[in-house]
Amino acid sequence: MIEWLVVGAGVAGSVIAGRLAATGASVIVAEQGGDSTPGNDLFEALDVTERVRSTPLVRRVDGGPLVPYTAGVGLGGGSAINGSLVSLSGPFAHDHSLPLETDGQIVRATHNGQRIDVWSAYGRHSSANPLLGREVDRVLIDGSRCVGIRCVDGSEVTARRVVVCAGALGSPLLLLRSGIGPATVGHGVQDHPAVMIRYRRRAGSDRAARAISAVERCGPLQIMRLDRVSAIDDGTAGVIVMLMRPQSFGRVAIDAAGVADINFSLGSSERDVLELADGVSAVLAAGLDGDLMATPSPGEEVAWVRSELAMSTPVVMHPTSSCAMGRAVDRLGRLDGVDNLFVADASVFPRIPSVNPMLPTVQLAENLVDRWISAGLV
Ligand SMILES: Cc1cc2nc3c(=O)[nH]c(=O)nc-3n(C[C@H](O)[C@H](O)[C@H](O)COP(=O)(O)OP(=O)(O)OC[C@H]3O[C@@H](n4cnc5c(N)ncnc54)[C@H](O)[C@@H]3O)c2cc1C
Structure with a gap:
């Protein structure tokens, strides 16, 4: 049986899959998008239509209109379409393997001036096996244990453990559709206005x-x-x-x-x-x-x-904190009352980082894998 099934090959999912695979564990990643070459700068990248999803519509303010909210899909997730901007000032200093370059006073996740998406930095050369075009509808629960996923196309994949890395909108929606955590999951979502x-x-x-x-x-x-x-x-x-x-x-x-x-x-x-x-x-x-x-x-x-x-702004989509650690999940990303199910992406930040969130999300994912190893889960 597959040991780890990761839902979403975005920023956090790429780190989690690559790090788990490096321990020798068997890892499958179910990702709704594909693997086309991302554009280099922000707006070139946003023009690669199969890499961009603007649904579900959201309200930005109380009583406001429903507006599109852009997210990256496919291997690399947000890192394949974002501005690649990196803030070096925290919130925490944890080791990571994302290549960074400085251009004037701007620091970006690039190599020789070209975008490096997080899947390319962590997952691509690992033994983690991506299943592309698999939109996950829900996680499968047997008693109090998570045993796998069901996709929108009806296919099912079983695994010993499931890690939900579908992003700060995708992860709570997936859990709620699965009947998990309505009292805590989804509460407290934030963005940088x-x-x-x-x-x-x-x-x-x-x-x-x-x-x-x-x-x-x-x-x-x-x-x-x-x-x-x-x-x-x-x-x-x-x-x-x-x-x-x-x-x-x-x-x-x-x-x-x-x-x-x-x-x-x-x-x-x-x-x-x-x-x-x-x-x-x-x-x-x-x-x-x-x-x-x-x-x-x-x-x-x-x-x-x-x-x-x-209204929707064209470039600032930094959702976090919808499955907050301490409120919805514990320090290992576990949900109360469900075994073998973890959440590990920008949704678990207790508060939105006060810097650009991609590097903190990479560091958070690194940190969670370290905690799983210390806890004997890997
Ligand atoms: C336009 C734009 C510009 C940005 N610019 C910057 C920047 O310059 N600097 C910075 O630090 N941050 C930036 N960000 C934010 C940054 O990209 C995010 O903080 C980061 O991607 C969050 O990582 P994540 O792993 O939580 O989610 P994501 O990277 O969004 O990954 C989620 C993954 O899950 C997949 N998924 C979702 N639902 C499902 C499902 N049901 N089934 C299967 N797969 C699913 C998605 O396809 C995606 O691949 C930007 C974001 C956007 C959209």
């Missing part, structure tokens, strides 16, 4: 139009400068103001028919809105090298931030 100030670069600007050209940390905010905001450069540039220590919490749930019902409740903490509005005012006061497009008038920043937060 962010708004983009768009402007038209001045004609004759000879700046090379890079997707992300600068990143700086200003107290609770991260300010990202984009010289273009899509794969094709139409002269539009942007500054993203992102709140890294939000106090707002939302919920991932399913309705009676099993349909996803997701609300991030961004800005439900007034402090979050005020801190973002302060950041917007500061960026506008410092001035931008171009003509502003649809930005707030002085004094209107708070209302503008609220209305922008309701």
Whole structure:
């Protein structure tokens, strides 16, 4: 029998599969997507349609409209489409094998300037066996033991242990569809609330139009400068103001028919809105090298931030904390009352990391495998 079955070959799933396989254990990874070559920069990558999924729709704010929410699918998950930005300042320093390069003051997960998705860094050259195109519908429970998975196509795979790494939206939805943890799973989902100030670069600007050209940390905010905001450069540039220590919490749930019902409740903490509005005012006061497009008038920043937060932003999708450690899972990622079932991805962060989440997710997955080894599970 297969020893470990990992659901999802994204950032965490790639680390978990590669590390478990390195111990000699038999590992299968069920991944809903495929294995096409990812694009290099953020917007090239988002143009590779089979790598991107924008469903289920979500509400970003209480009472807001349902809007698309982008996630990466296929081997590497989010790391095959994201900005590859890495913050070196925490939240914890754990060993990892993700290659990093510095370009000016930006650190990215690249090798010779090319994106390295986490599957390529951890899983591709391991003995872990990916089953592609397998969307998992639920985990199979026999008494109090998890014994495998059932896919949407009706196929079943059994294993001694199952690790759910379907991301901070996918993991709670999968557990809830399986009838597991409605009192704790899905509660407290977070994201980094962010708004983009768009402007038209001045004609004759000879700046090379890079997707992300600068990143700086200003107290609770991260300010990202984009010289273009899509794969094709139409002269539009942007500054993203992102709140890294939000106090707002939302919920991932399913309705009676099993349909996803997701609300991030961004800005439900007034402090979050005020801190973002302060950041917007500061960026506008410092001035931008171009003509502003649809930005707030002085004094209107708070209302503008609220209305922008309701809509999907094109580049900040950092969901975490929907199966929080200490609330939904224990220190090994186990769910109360179900043996042989673990959750191990960005959903288990107790609070959203106050930095870009990919590297912390890699480190979290490394840390969990170390804990399983110490606990004699591997
Ligand atoms: C556009 C974009 C830009 C970003 N930019 C950055 C950045 O610059 N820096 C940074 O640090 N972070 C960035 N992030 C966030 C980062 O990518 C995520 O924090 C990270 O991917 C989370 O890892 P994860 O393992 O929890 O989930 P994911 O990497 O999303 O992996 C989940 C995997 O599970 C699979 N899956 C889901 N449901 C199922 C199912 N039912 N059956 C089978 N498979 C399933 C998915 O296909 C996916 O492969 C960005 C994210 C996006 C979307």
